[in-house]
Amino acid sequence: MKKSIQSRIEQAGKHLNKIRKNVSQRPSPFEGMTKDEAIEAIRKVREKLWEKKIASGS
Amino acid sequence: MLLVLDSNEYIFSFGLLRERDCKKLIEVIRNKYPKHIIRTPRLIIEEVGHHLTPEDFREFIEFISALTTIDENILVPFELGAKYESKGLKPADAFIAAYAEWVGADILVTENRHFLTLHIDLPFRILPAKKCLKLLKDSK
Numbered sequence: 001m002k003k004s005i006q007s008r009i010e011q012a013g014k015h016l017n018k019i020r021k022n023v024s025q026r027p028s029p030f031e032g033m034t035k036d037e038a039i040e041a042i043r044k045v046r047e048k049l050w051e052k053k054i055a056s057g058s
Numbered sequence: 059m060l061l062v063l064d065s066n067e068y069i070f071s072f073g074l075l076r077e078r079d080c081k082k083l084i085e086v087i088r089n090k091y092p093k094h095i096i097r098t099p100r101l102i103i104e105e106v107g108h109h110l111t112p113e114d115f116r117e118f119i120e121f122i123s124a125l126t127t128i129d130e131n132i133l134v135p136f137e138l139g140a141k142y143e144s145k146g147l148k149p150a151d152a153f154i155a156a157y158a159e160w161v162g163a164d165i166l167v168t169e170n171r172h173f174l175t176l177h178i179d180l181p182f183r184i185l186p187a188k189k190c191l192k193l194l195k196d197s198k
Contacts, residue, residue, distance in 0.1 A: 008124045015121035023073045030075045050150035
């Protein structure tokens with residue numbers, strides 16, 4: 001059975017809140033970084049994942 | 059509106075870096091669902107997952123699955139990615155731009171200045187969360 005719109009909104013909210021709660025209880029991997037530094041760190045991960053994909057041919 | 063959110067938007071919206079607009083944007087998308095639809099490729103899911111614990115990654119998958127489906131990277135035509143590479147984007151960023159075009163996105167939302175400073179003709183807009191929020195608000 002397809003989920004109703006309201007049910008999807010509630011489910012998404014439940015999972016979002018759980019992530020936010022968990023994240024707030026741990027040190028962030030971006031602690032001490034500026035926004036630009038964090039974005040650069042995220043981009044580096046993107047490049048690594050992409051290179052891995054190309055190398056594996058997937 | 060059809061939106062593609064870059065990985066930094068999800069990551070910041072979870073509170074890994076305090077970015078009020080990113081947090082707000084994800085709330086607006088969720089609360090107004092299905093007025094604004096998000097689409098996401100597997101690459102962005104994996105990027106976000108890299109910065110989360112396995113438990114939170116599972117929560118993220120559940121969160122995304124409630125609002126959309128995850129598209130496999132392989133669906134995006136290679137030629138589209140090559141087009142954006144030729145416009146100066148790095149291969150992985152070019153893939154994200156190609157994906158946005160492929161799904162017919164209205165907006166690619168990102169805080170990444172490599173995208174935001176891209177001055178080329180595009181079939182979609184590239185906006186940071188703050189400007190996207192304003193646009194969504196004005197689109198009522």
